Amino acid sequence: MLWNLLGTQPEIALFASLAIGFFIGSFKFGPIQLGGVCGTLIVALILGQSGARISPDLKNIAFALFIFALGFTGGPQFFANIGRGWRYGALSLVEVIVVVALVLGIAAMLKLDPGTAAGLLAGGATESAVIGTASEAVARLGLPAAETARLQANIVTAYSVSYLFGLVTIVLFASQFAPLILRVNLRDEAERVWRKLGGDGALAEGQTPAIMPLAARELKVTAAAGSSIGELEKRFGHNISVQRVVRDRSVIKGQPSVTLKAGDRIVIAGRREALVEAMPWIGEEVFNGGGSDYFVEKVDVMLTNRALHGLTLAQARARANPADGRGVFVAAVTRLDSTVPALPGTQVQRGDVLTLVGSKEDVTRGAAKLGYIIRATQKTDFVFLGLGVLVGIGIGRLSAHIGGIDLSLGTGGGCLLAGLVFGWIRSRYPVIGSLPSAAAQILKDFGLCTFIAAVGLSAGADALRLIREFGIALPVAGIVITLVPALASLVVGRVLLKLDVPMLLGAIAGQQCSTPAISALVGVTGNATPVIGYTITYAISNVLLPLLGPLVVGLVSKLG
Template sequence: MLWHLLAAQPEIALFASLAIGFFVGSFKLGPIQLGGVCGTLIVALILGQSGARISPDLKNIAFALFIFALGFTGGPQFFANIGRGWRYGVLSIVEIVVVIALVLGAVALLKLDQGTAAGLLAGAATESAVVGTASEAIGRLGLPAAETARLQANIVTAYSVSYLFGLVTIVLFTTQFAPLLLRVNLRDEAERLWRSLGGDGALTEGQSLAAPPLVGRELRVTRGAGQTIGELEARYGHNVSVQRVTRARSVIKAQPAVVLKEGDRVLIGGRREAVVAAIPDIGDEMFAADGTDVYADRLDVMLTHRGVHGLTVAEVRARAAPAEARGVFIAAVTRLDSTIPALPETELHRGDVLTLVGARDDVARGAAKLGYIVRATQKTDFVFLGLGVLAGIGIGHLSARVGGVDLTLGTGGGCLLAGLLFGWIRSRYPLIGSLPSGAAQILKDFGLCTFIAAVGLSAGPDAIRLIREYGLALPITGIVITLGPALVSLVVGRMLLRLEVPMLLGAIAGQQCSTPAISALVGVTGNSTPVIGYTITYALSNVLLPLLGPLIVGLAGRVG
């Protein structure tokens, strides 16, 4: 009865796959978590035995929206990291070269078809988008409908098997095996790196800062009398800012030229270590409530200033004119939806979202110098979104013949490139193209999982056949394809690029596009230093790996 219902109303099978799949994917076994995408695929493969099928049009629309949103959100970071992020970018190139070589080796050794080869690449590299681009490429081969369906089903089955083993492999490699190979204590290395970046100390699991990094204090001037506000702030590297001066019940605007007098009440703010050091040189702390009407604003700013790209937080402050930087502090840095430590030696990239803290006028001035304010909005610019997807579909029709292999980007590759371009345009001209992060995340999650559920339902009957045909060869090959680029990157990153171990392991997680791996790494290290390396390779690999779908289909056809 249930099987007949699913076959008659496939929308039930679709949403059942999403609901049950995300439920299954939410369970964790240590640091291992399947996630919603893999969970949805597994459930869809089971429900696909009922004969439920989703319309190909819905599948294509869902994938186009997912891949465009993926490119749109990663566009600013992708273009920012092409140049200055070259050291980490090398690791993304290593990932691509080694994965292609290993997949083609498996094709020759195991006599794999194009679909199985593409599925192995997608699963071992833990990049779900390859499933879509490779499926499109197979659909354009001009094969009989039955053969096309079989090869596309093989993509999904090989992906589901190799993804599971690839995920476990990359998590264990980055958190356990790599530190053993390098003979380092990962937590100690992360704490040392944290301190070298200007941090006070690393946090262990479950800890948070009891003393915030940015503080304010009200003081009565004694020892600081006779010096100007500008001299006082310069003495502490402009990490302290005088927000208000009260003299004989009159409020004086806190200008750099104002000379402090004994008995003045001053409200200072800034980085905690600088404020603590400045208090003895100014006077005595007061505990009155006179400063309660002074507020600190928080403003999120998209960094677009070309001259700031590649500078550290400390360098940005040192190079800025005192009048421009006065009273503005960077409290947080967000890169690709990941928070990285906003420490003095943290390097900033175009496309980062900086959280500025200070008086309203100060943060507004800082925002104007650094980029544009990210306004909280719930509105999506559907004109921009529609034009972007249309442009992607148009780009996808372009084709080329390279080395005897016909390469066509297809809708997936075209929408990915269009998303990159439109995301970059949005970062340069923020008045157009609004796509709130929440809306973009819905497009990515729902679009990808709807596509995965659709192909999983159609692949259900062929899944068992492929697993019986290759047996343990698929998971073992998946492990090898995952380990290969990780090992090569470990050697290249440590011996040639001289990357710090926590950042290197984060970069290896990023080149695999593995969110579970970076989450496990942050838990093991006790701080967020691995995220610095992760964001760069993730931005690059998340764009480059999906483009390999058509390539591996073409190459596997010639090798096989």
């Protein structure tokens, strides 16, 4: 009864695939977690045996929204990393070149059809968006409807099999095997890099230090009597700030020109290591919690100042006018929804979100010099969103004939490029194009999983046929397509580019667009240093890999 109902009401099959798929994908087996996309696909392949089918129009709309939101959120980082992040970005090029060569070689060896080859690309590179761009490319081959449906089903099936083995491979390679190959203790190496970036060595099992890097204390002035506040702050590199002075029951605002006197009680704030160094030069700590109310203002600022792109936080502070930077501290750096260590040696890029803390006056002044404050909003600019998708569809209709192969971006590639440009425009002109991060995440998650469920349901019996035909060849191919580019990047990154190991392994996880791999790495290293490399290659590979779908389909169909 229920099985027959799925065929007559496909919306039940769709939401059942989403609910059960995300439930299955939430389970972890050691460092391995399938995730909602793969879970949804597996359930949809099973429920598809009932004959349930989703309208192609819904599938296309869902994918267009997903791919536009993907480009929109990654646009600022993509353009920021094209030039100055070339050392890490080179690894994404290694990934692209090696993966394409491997897929074409395996397709020739096993005599794969374009759909199966594209599915191996998507699964081996662990990039789900390739399914959409490749499916569109198959539809443009001009084949009979039944053959088109078969090839599109092969994409999904080949992806589901190769993805499972590719995911396990990249997680274990990045977190376990690569450190053994390089003969390094990954945790010790991560701590060394953390210290090199300016961390104090207090590490935690996650993405934040065990001790907060910012602190405030109330001190009684003794040794610093006779010094001005400006002189004191300059002595410690402006990493501390005197916020207020209590003298004879009068409260004096902390200004650089104020001269301290013996017996003054001052509230001093800044980076913890700078405070520890400065306190003996100032006086004695007063244990009454007088400094606990200092970091009362906290705002997120999108960095748009061109002059600061590529500088470390320490360099940015050194170049800033002391009057502008006084009392402004960076508590966190967010890049592509990942938290990057906010250490003195951390490089910042245009498009980063800096979390500023301090007094309201100081934070407002600092934000104006860095970029613009991201206001909390739940409103989406649907004019901007709709226009962006329309532009993407228009770009996708353009085509070119190269070497006898008809290449076209399709709706997926067009919306991806449009999303990149519109996201970049939004970062430059923040008064337009509001797409809150939560709304963008919904578009990405729901759009992709709805598309995946739709193509999984339509795969039907073709999925079982393909698995019986190739057997163990698909899992082995998935492992090879994942492992070989990772090994190539390991050699290039370590021998030629001389990258630090934690960042190199993070970049390898990013070139595979693998969130489970970076999560496993952070757990092994004990800090967030791998995320620095991950965000750069993730931003670039998220654009390049989906564009390979039409290329592989065209090449394999041409080569027969």
